[in-house]
Amino acid sequence: MRSGSVLLAAVVAGTWGLVYLATQVLVDPPLATGITLVVGVVLTSVLTIGYPSALRGPRAGRALRQPGWTAISLGTTRTITAAGRSMPLRSGLTADAARRTAELLRPLLGGHAVAITDREQVLAFVGPGADHHLVGGQPATGTTARVIRRARTTVVRRRSEIGCPVPGCPLQTAVVTPLAIGDRLVGTLKVYRTDADPPSRELVEDMAGILSLHLELAELDLERKLAVDAKLDALRAQINPHFLFNVLNTITSKARDDPDEARQLLVRLSDFFRYTVRQDGHFAEFAQEYFFVRTYLSLEQARFGDRLRVRYDIDPQVLTTHVPVLIIQPLVENAVKHGLAEKVEGGTVNLRARVDPLTRTTLIQVTDDGVGIPADVLAQLTTGAAGADGGVGLRNISQRLETLFGERYALNVQSTVGAGTAVELRIPLR
Known part of the structure; x- marks a missing residue:
């Protein structure tokens, strides 16, 4: 008691x-x-x-101290938490991000100088000693090498332990802790002081944990972007060769009988491929994708003539929303190739788009009254394989959507042989 x-x-x-x-x-x-x-x-x-008894604890305003502890105010803790949410290293372990992070952390961690390194070089150094702890060079202190080798924090309490070879270096004490992505050490966070009182080890380690989390998130973002890029490139590669071959055949036949129409088709074909190649990013306004789809269908109508009819039902609110690039056109292409190409009398492709303000989603529907897709062909499309006539794999589209939206999308395909196919896509409103 x-x-x-x-x-x-x-x-x-x-x-x-x-x-x-x-x-x-x-x-x-x-x-x-x-x-x-x-x-x-x-x-x-x-x-x-x-009476301030043991049940009530210390009176307000008294700091709870134990030997070796550094008192940190609630305001400082909140500042560190806020800084962690906007840490520049969220974009990756680059020299610019490291410099901005070091400048941000220097007043927060109670250090006179802050440095960030990767495994081989100094990415940032802010504070006293920056004249010889040069950015871009190898770490000058032996402490950094020990931390990288042992993968654990080192507290330096004497100047001689820092290991800086430059005489007159003002750095006296330090805490050096590793930065890691998972189990992989990628660099170090170093906080120096010019007096005999080293920084708080706990505070520096906690901040290193926050930085490591941001680096891991940055790596996941990069992997996700590369995956989406690869799927988009694969989709472009699937579309272009087959479509180009068919349209060029159409233009060749038109050139003899109607040169003006052939020239118009060449202009549309140029617009089509310019969009697929030059479109930056993974999202575009629906209006741009809509124009792209109309260009594609006008080229197909030149090929099929009256056998291909198109109906558009587009809510004007949809035009300014953003949708993934090259998502709608493959759905329409499958309707033409698998639904109407083999139907003697042809048929109609319907494109419908709506904004649902209640669920904050964009709804896109592509339907046709063609021959329908047999179960085996539909299985090929949904597993990523191209059909016999070069159809675009719905599995590729689904994987892109999953990478972009996680589980916040829906892609449903229903097809009945002899009656047609309906594809419904619902994505988050952007």
Whole structure:
């Protein structure tokens, strides 16, 4: 039991003794028992509330200190938390991101100088010593090499332990801790001071943990972007050769009978491929994708003639939303190739788009009244394989959507042989 608690118990017991003497022994006649109890309870409550006992903890405004601890204010903790949310290293372990991070951390970690390295070179150094701890060079201190080799934090309490070979280096103490992505060490965070009081190890290690988390997220973002890029490139490669071959055949036949129409088709074909090649990023306004789809269908109508009819039902609100690049056109292409190409009398392709404000989604529907897709061909499309006539794999599209949106999308395909096919795509509103 703590001494404070013992003292409080003794004071309460003595108070009750005094109350008993004052109300039952020293007065004649004795006061009623109820009065004695009321007085005793009131005095006990006053003592308990006014005494900083072990149950209440320290009074407000007193800092809880133990030997070797560094007092950190609540405001500083909140500042560090806020800084962690906007850390520049979220973009990756680059020299520019490291410099901005070091400048941000220097006043927060109680250091006179802050440095960030990867496994081979100094990426950033801010503060005293920057004249010889040069960015782009190898770390000048032996401490960094030890931390990278052992993968654990080192606290330096004397200048001689830092291992800087430059005479007159102002750095006296330091905490050097590793930065890691998973189990892979990728660099170090170094906080130096020019006096004999080293920075707080716990604080530096906690910040290194935050930086490591941001580096891991940056790597995941890069992997995700590369995966989306690869799927988009594969989709472009699937579309271009087959479509180009068919359209060029159409243009060749038109050139003999109608040179003007052939020239118009060449212009449209140029617009089509310019869009597929030059479109930057993974998202575009629906209006751009809509124009791209209309260009594609106009080229196909030149090939199929009256056998291909198209109906558009587009909500004007959809035009300014953003959708993934090259998502709608493959759906329309599959409707033409697998739905109408083999139907003698042809058919109609319907493109419908809506914004659902309640679910905050964009709904895109592509339907046709063609021959339908046999189960085996539909299985090929949904598993990523191209059909016999070069159809675009829906599995590729689905993987892109999953990479971009996670589980926040829906792609449904229904097809009946002899009746047609319906594809419904629902994606988050952007």
